Amino acid sequence: MFDxxxxxxxxxxxxxxxxxxxxxxxxxxxxxxxxxxxxxDLLVIGxxxxxLACSKEAALSGKKVAVLDFVxxxxxxxxxxxxxxxxxxxxxxxxxxxxxxxxxxxxxxAQKFGWLVPGQFTHDWSTMSEAVQNYIRSLNWxxxxxxxDKNVKFLNHKGTFKDEHSVRAVSKSGxxxxxxxxxxxxxxxGRPKYPSDVPGAAEYGLSSDDLFWLxxxxxxxxxxxxxxVALECAGxxxxxxxxxxxxxxxxxxxxxxxxxxxxxxxYMESNGTKFLWKCxxxxxxxxxxxxxxxxxxxxxxxxxxxxxxxxxxxxxxRAPETKALNLEKIGVEVNDKTGKVIVAANDATSVPxxxxxxxxxxxxxxxxxxxxxxxxxxxxxxxxxxxxxMNYDNVPTTVFTPLEYGCIGLSEEEAVRRxxxxxxxVFHAFYKPxxxxxxxxxxxxxxxxxxxxxxxxxKILGLHFNGPNAGEVTQGFSLGIQCGATYSHLMxxxxxxxxxxxxxxxxxxxxxxxxxxxxxGC
Ligand code: FAD
Ligand code: NDP
Numbered sequence: 232m233f234d235x236x237x238x239x240x241x242x243x244x245x246x247x248x249x250x251x252x253x254x255x256x257x258x259x260x261x262x263x264x265x266x267x268x269x270x271x272d273l274l275v276i277g278x279x280x281x282x283l284a285c286s287k288e289a290a291l292s293g294k295k296v297a298v299l300d301f302v303x304x305x306x307x308x309x310x311x312x313x314x315x316x317x318x319x320x321x322x323x324x325x326x327x328x329x330x331x332x333x334x335x336x337x338x339x340x341a342q343k344f345g346w347l348v349p350g351q352f353t354h355d356w357s358t359m360s361e362a363v364q365n366y367i368r369s370l371n372w373x374x375x376x377x378x379x380d381k382n383v384k385f386l387n388h389k390g391t392f393k394d395e396h397s398v399r400a401v402s403k404s405g406x407x408x409x410x411x412x413x414x415x416x417x418x419x420x421g422r423p424k425y426p427s428d429v430p431g432a433a434e435y436g437l438s439s440d441d442l443f444w445l446x447x448x449x450x451x452x453x454x455x456x457x458x459x460v461a462l463e464c465a466g467x468x469x470x471x472x473x474x475x476x477x478x479x480x481x482x483x484x485x486x487x488x489x490x491x492x493x494x495x496x497x498y499m500e501s502n503g504t505k506f507l508w509k510c511x512x513x514x515x516x517x518x519x520x521x522x523x524x525x526x527x528x529x530x531x532x533x534x535x536x537x538x539x540x541x542x543x544x545x546x547x548x549r550a551p552e553t554k555a556l557n558l559e560k561i562g563v564e565v566n567d568k569t570g571k572v573i574v575a576a577n578d579a580t581s582v583p584x585x586x587x588x589x590x591x592x593x594x595x596x597x598x599x600x601x602x603x604x605x606x607x608x609x610x611x612x613x614x615x616x617x618x619x620x621m622n623y624d625n626v627p628t629t630v631f632t633p634l635e636y637g638c639i640g641l642s643e644e645e646a647v648r649r650x651x652x653x654x655x656x657v658f659h660a661f662y663k664p665x666x667x668x669x670x671x672x673x674x675x676x677x678x679x680x681x682x683x684x685x686x687x688x689x690k691i692l693g694l695h696f697n698g699p700n701a702g703e704v705t706q707g708f709s710l711g712i713q714c715g716a717t718y719s720h721l722m723x724x725x726x727x728x729x730x731x732x733x734x735x736x737x738x739x740x741x742x743x744x745x746x747x748x749x750x751x752g753c
Contacts, residue, residue, distance in 0.1 A: 279315015285606030312371030332470020450541030637705030
């Protein structure tokens with residue numbers, strides 16, 4: 232619809248009315264009439280979390296907006312629809328598969344609560360993956376409908392900068408279109424990395440881009456890496472009954488509070504995930520019967536190890552997706568080390584009318600809600616007279632491992648590094664979720680800590696929660712911390728009984744005291 236109208240008329244950037252392009256230019260002679268000069272007020276490259284949010288928000292202000300989204304198939308040939316990483320190969324399939332795994336645990340617990348579960352129960356990968364994939368397809372469709380409803384022009388094309396205001400868009404079939412825009416947003420996200428020094432890595436291994444779209448079970452799996460993606464995937468694969476090993480090069484969950492991270496991996500180990508600590512892979516080969524023989528080296532002893540797996544999953548980090556963009560040509564600066572686009576606080580790149588948001592932007596959290604919020608705020612600043620900048624302080628997050636870990640703010644290590652141990656007070660507790668009692672689950676890793684300043688106000692610097700529904704718990708407390716909550720605010724908060732979250736409002740043992748932090752009774 233937009234194309235047909237655009238050929239006759241343009242939305243005037245000055246008076247916000249649809250006019251014939253020539254008439255609009257005439258009307259504002261002497262004043263620049265944007266739409267007479269460019270096809271669009273805003274062109275977004277990348278239809279993921281950030282790009283979709285930005286484009287829809289801009290369209291709400293009556294702007295003429297286009298989005299390009301194109302998925303380059305993974306080395307294994309996996310591809311998907313509109314919506315970006317989160318929808319297709321990230322948060323959504325991951326959380327649903329995590330839920331599938333939790334249901335298995337709940338079925339075991341159920342028997343203790345009186346449910347008669349007939350016979351052995353096993354998990355069927357293809358039923359789960361088909362259901363998850365169908366849901367994702369409905370989201371892909373929903374995103375298309377939303378763009379259409381908001382009059383955002385969508386092109387399933389890959390974008391490459393031609394010059395500072397024009398982008399060459401190429402479809403799968405090679406059809407080429409050039410679009411011009413006054414403002415351009417780069418929201419191209421990132422893709423999984425493969426190690427370049429491990430023969431057979433890309434040839435035989437998979438990444439998270441493939442895992443969620445497998446039609447058949449991955450079987451016995453080696454997960455290489457020890458951060459969010461690695462531990463979450465290893466967690467749900469173990470939870471649905473697969474034999475899973477995780478190869479950890481250094482520490483788990485780099486950047487997170489290490490006491491919490493080790494409790495997460497302890498819980499995983501006690502639930503059957505195997506860990507190959509301080510090891511790096513050196514080679515992957517396919518055996519005559521199809522299994523993947525993986526060789527590794529122990530970093531301290533230098534000893535070699537070897538085992539056969541059905542699947543090797545690389546979860547060794549993600550690289551920003553900038554290759555196709557031609558950024559050098561138009562002078563958009565990238566960080567040589569990370570490859571990410573360098574941005575100012577207002578998301579502007581080194582070319583002022585070109586912006587970058589989400590995973591592709593340097594120094595931003597790689598999380599969907601922050602990409603969405605950044606995209607909306609950018610659109611409001613561009614087209615709605617707003618001056619509000621995205622606040623990246625105290626962004627909460629949760630690692631959806633079998634025992635979930637939610638946090639906001641500083642880790643204990645980071646608080647000590649920044650402010651000195653003598654200025655930090657840590658309140659902590661080991662607690663037992665009520666639902667773990669009857670089911671006789673081990674609660675050794677259910678732990679909470681709140682990191683505060685030690686001075687009289689005791690402002691909270693970080694909150695860490697290991698336990699069931701950590702995302703739900705952490706989200707609520709993040710409001711308080713965003714509002715500058717102190718330890719005394721926490722103590723004046725009345726708990727909801729019986730919940731795990733209420734334990735946060737009852738923390739009274741300091742780490743410094745050395746007293747037993749185990750919660751006993753209500
Ligand atoms: P993306 O969502 O990656 O979108 C970028 C889009 O641009 C893609 O569709 C891409 O194909 C397209 N594109 C790239 N180049 C071009 C081009 N030249 N032309 C046209 N289109 C192009 N975050 C959370 O908050 N919670 C979670 O639970 C969570 N779980 C995750 C689990 C996994 C396994 C992974 C990998 C990530 C997870 N994330 C999670 C992170 C989250 O998915 C990302 O932070 C988020 O998707 C980033 O959004 P974005 O808009 O920056 O990029
Ligand atoms: P990260 O960059 O966070 O972690 C990469 C991991 O791979 C590290 O453990 C690293 O070890 C290891 N590694 C890197 N190279 C090698 C190698 N050659 N051999 C062995 N191990 C290696 O990447 P992720 O992909 O896990 O996560 C990317 C981002 O996606 C996260 O930062 C997060 O923001 C987002 N995400 C969010 C989720 C959520 O909100 N729940 C879930 C999943 C992802 P080392 O520490 O030694 O470098």
